[in-house]
Amino acid sequence: MAAIQMNKEMFDWALAGDKPVLVDYWAPWCTYCRKITDAYEQIAQEYGEDIIVAKINIDDEEQLAIEQQIELIPTLIIYKNGRAEASVVAPESKAAIDAFIADTLGVREEKRDEKVYDMVVIGGGPAGYTAALYAARSGLETIVLERLSAGGQMALTHQIDNYPGFEEGVDGYTLGQKMRTQAERFGAKTEIAEVLSVDLAAMPKAITTNLGTIYGRTVVIATGANPRELGVEQEREMIGRGVNYCAACDGMFYKGKTVVVVGGGNSAAADAALLSRIAEKVIVVHRRDTLRATKVYHQPLMEAKNVEFRWNRTVDALLYGDKLYGLRLRDVHTGETEEIACDGLFISVGRQPATKLFEGQITLDGAGYIMADETTRTNIPGVFAAGDVRTKALRQVVTAVADGAAAVHHAEEYLAGMKA
């Protein structure tokens, strides 16, 4: 059963009934709203007997959204006996939605059967689904465990212009869905579940999710590396509407415009240098009074006519209507604030590899990335690391998919060795 798209009349009808109602308040322009779609549709399938699972587009039902005091989206609300019981904003995983339902209604998702797969892929981004495609196409029984939606980070962007084969560019969410469908055409399965712990030395390797434990003869870790967030209000909701994390990806949208780069390390400096060749003006905001970046970046940036610096400042708030139009900055010493105008913000305050789960089992580098070369082999035989999660110079969709293919090539070698 799919989630029901509701208007005000249907909403009133649903609330008057006996069943609890779960509503996802969303809008088509909200990238994070799309990102929870896979998880939410699975919720609709799994709980449809017990709960009415609905979606309300706040652009179409503006008055209803005001009445329900929706200030951020996506907001999920559970209604019981006609009244709002509990809400959650921008859940990070399907497991978080399961827990929200269980806490509010006491309805629990059933645990899955235990099973041994030839390959368990952790993470459904481009690296994970490419591994799944290659593995399933080679006849390996394959499952992808993804906590939220296919596509990973790229599902947050409306336009990918540097992935070959799409002359007009491609929407990242759509590309993620296509990758999933393609892998599933050859028999790969997807489970929307969060991996909570792993035992990779065991044989078969044990992967425990919020739905139970499954087993794999091989494991591909493709959990990605997320850009660190600033932590300002509405940051996630403004992604794609002025807030960006990747100058190489999104810089071209700001040709002739004013952009702000936040950060002072190598990647911030490299982003500022790149953007200074595209944008009319680049303002670098850094909380110290000098860049941490290696010296090689300093001079070109200081000499660039269109680069300005706001030292000792942090971003206090985003200023926006439909799109970002400025920032409120705060002086870290005096606490004084100022507002500056800009068309885009590039947040370049580091990345955080999703490797916490593997600490103590898999060898990580100093920054927390999995140590693996082009073969994607890790220190544990039969375990491979593909995409942004591994040590590498360039983290892009095209390099992630290449890793996915390489991982399967070497996993097949490993499996052949096991049989010999």
Ligand SMILES: Cc1cc2nc3c(=O)[nH]c(=O)nc-3n(C[C@H](O)[C@H](O)[C@H](O)COP(=O)(O)OP(=O)(O)OC[C@H]3O[C@@H](n4cnc5c(N)ncnc54)[C@H](O)[C@@H]3O)c2cc1C
């Ligand atoms: C806003 C934005 C725009 C971008 N634009 C471009 C672009 O234009 N061109 C380009 O080439 N690159 C772009 N990138 C970078 C690109 O998206 C990444 O390099 C690429 O997605 C990496 O793929 P991946 O499969 O390695 O990891 P990810 O895409 O990070 O996918 C990892 C997946 O693992 C899942 N996961 C993590 N932990 C768990 C767990 N414990 N249990 C279950 N699932 C888990 C996550 O939910 C996620 O879906 C962009 C990135 C961002 C954030």
